[in-house]
Amino acid sequence: MNEALSGIVEGWNHFWFRVLVHRQYRLIHNLLCLVTILWWFSFWIGIDDWFSLNGWFNADLATNLIYFKNPADATLRWSFLWWFPSRFGVHAAIIVGILSSLLALMYARWWTLLIQWLAVVSWSHRIGWLNSTFEPALASFLLYDLLAHAIPTPQAKMDTPDALLCKHLAIRLLQVHTWGLLVAGVLHQIAGIVWVNGEAVWWISAAGRSNCLPAGWMITSPLLANALSHGFIGVQFVAVALVLYPSTSRLGLGLGYLAALGYAFLADYVLYGFLLCIGLLAIGVGTKQSAN
Incomplete structure (x- = not known):
């Protein structure tokens, strides 16, 4: 029990306080x-x-x-x-x-x-x-960005240890928040019957909420609507799992970017998709640094 608890504490401290240089x-x-x-x-x-x-x-x-x-x-x-x-x-x-x-x-x-x-x-x-x-999400991301610049960089343009810690914490907060957004998104979708039965993309298109998916096209292609609806959920499920492990994080990030594009172009949440891509970039930077 004590060993398990000490492992959790060590992992927590390693994640948050082992400062990496995020160039x-x-x-x-x-x-x-x-x-x-x-x-x-x-x-x-x-x-x-x-x-x-x-x-x-x-x-x-x-x-x-x-x-x-x-x-x-x-x-x-x-x-x-x-x-x-x-x-x-x-x-x-x-x-x-x-x-x-x-x-x-x-x-x-x-x-x-x-x-x-x-x-x-x-x-x-x-x-x-x-x-x-x-x-x-934007307000939170900007607050993390404020934390990253909380300590001014000296004229020599070399970050002090405190400044590096602020940037590191900002990266970690961006990573955790982005992962939470992806998890919340997929949980919200599977709670709706239209996503489970594969009609969600058709309804988005029929309501005029997607400039990329004409309603007539979806009506004549029900299998495509089902595939896009279920595929969108599946991509997010796999992405949130794979990004947690260094050995599969690259594939998880790729699927995460695909999910962000889905938000941007299937549902016309372009700015939200862009913001998710920024968060995924933070996950990619942190994962690469940790691996090194």
């Missing part, structure tokens, strides 16, 4: 900033229709919906936009968000990343029930 972290940071910029731009079209004073989801309506859902949570959904609900305010928020991500991309410091994170969280709270699975 490719800059690429992960850049991709996170780029996907955040794309996310900001996605709100620009139709911003007046949705978020202006007379919009479909104006500040008064959003506040009432949040308060109605759970009054205790209303105070936690802070946003600068509650004080600037005008047309100018929402446009300024998008512009500030884009500029903050550009600044973080070009000048990766803790304060630029903090501004970027605050802008993303503030906007996510403002859009309320329009949030998807993407926004919480």
Whole structure:
């Protein structure tokens, strides 16, 4: 019993605190900033229709919906936009968000990343029930990125031990979160009868939620719809298992990228698929370093 417990503790400490040099972290940071910029731009079209004073989801309506859902949570959904609900305010928020991500991309410091994170969280709270699975994951990934840059790099451009630890912890958090997202996704799908009976892709197409899958094509190809539905679940099941072991992690990562493409193009969750790819890149970097 003691040996098993000590093995668990040793493995835990090895995973979290055996610091590795992650030379490719800059690429992960850049991709996170780029996907955040794309996310900001996605709100620009139709911003007046949705978020202006007379919009479909104006500040008064959003506040009432949040308060109605759970009054205790209303105070936690802070946003600068509650004080600037005008047309100018929402446009300024998008512009500030884009500029903050550009600044973080070009000048990766803790304060630029903090501004970027605050802008993303503030906007996510403002859009309320329009949030998807993407926004919480993005906010978390950006917080891990902030941790990675919490300790400034000296002028000599050599990371200190503390700075290396911060980057290492950020990589580990990205790995665990990405794996959890894949597990949560596949569990959510098998809980729905349309995925189990193979009709899910057809329903996604018929509802107009997939630009890559015309509804007529799915109607005339039921076997293809079944294969895509069951195949998508199967790929995720195998991926989340294989990435856990160094000997099979490369195959697991390949299947994970395939699953991310499925989210992006089967269901048109393009940004979410992109974000999963960034997380899988972190898993690949950490696995390669551990093997070495």
